[in-house]
Amino acid sequence: MNVKNYVRFEFQSLPENISFARSCVAAFAAQLDCTLDDIEEIKLVVSEAVSNSIIHGYASNPHEKVVIAVSIMDDDTLEIIVEDYGVGIEDVEKAMEPTYSTDPSRMGLGFTFMKSFMDELEVVSKPGKGTTVKLKRNFAVANKEAYA
Amino acid sequence: MNVKNYVRFEFQSLPENISFARSCVAAFAAQLDCTLDDIEEIKLVVSEAVSNSIIHGYASNPHEKVVIAVSIMDDDTLEIIVEDYGVGIEDVEKAMEPTYSTDPSRMGLGFTFMKSFMDELEVVSKPGKGTTVKLKRNFAVANKEAYA
């Protein structure tokens, strides 16, 4: 795969940056040939991943750092990597189960949304070291028609 | 000065990223108490600095990297740093003179706009190493009224 365009950004783990990050990734993704609905889905996915880093990874401590790297590959594939250096996840498989949450007040659907709106979801985490969420989606026309 | 919020971007020196960077910095600055007109001025300033890095610093080579760091300080001050690792500027003072340009087809007003729309402009450059442009503006209400 050939990287056509790339941006990486680092920001403070503040709640107001969730909506900021979501808009920036959406604006970058808009370089791809995709619809408004696609963009809304990308926003949702980024919100879920970034809020997980802030809320779970950093227990809402605003002085930490979240990193997002976005690549456009081969004109039709979007890759988004969201990374934190927080508490990490003990059991990734369990964390990804629908409705599983370590916080009883939450719905536990973040990973489920990420999986359902993207073609690929890969989570790598080390307790005490942090979490990396890699999301990928292809926007080729053939792919789009398969969903139609 | 106390940093309240911070973001740092790195992106490829592609022309389409000028408008992306401009929007992102403006979106971040919108966390300050400012108007749409203020935002337009910030966009212009960021466009000028980023296009200088791409066009002059990198001679439009799209495989290089531009870095922008944006900080919100004390709730009312915005600091924007635009950095490249390109050819650099021999004589910074001369480069900053109104209408001075090394390219006869250009207007030579980029630095003039940056200076007039921001409270502070600082340019540090080393030939062969690159250029750092630091821009600062205060959005305190008292400050605004002084201009009215």
Place this chain on the structure above:
Amino acid sequence: IGEIRRYLRDNNAVRVSRSLRDIAYKALQVREKLIGDNASEPTIAQIAEELQIPREEIVFALDAIQEPVSLFEPIYN
């Protein structure tokens, strides 16, 4: 699925897609209205509040309907 839908609705996560043009147009309308009401230029926060749209989305929307890059400088050529 019902639960997911409810979640999405409650969190206003996936809303009816609105075009950037639409958001930008509304933002400019609200700005005029607020100038009329208060006889002063509104802040972006006030416009965002009135429209119930995040500030950054308003900024991106307005940027999208603008001329590309700089008003003053031809970028290429």
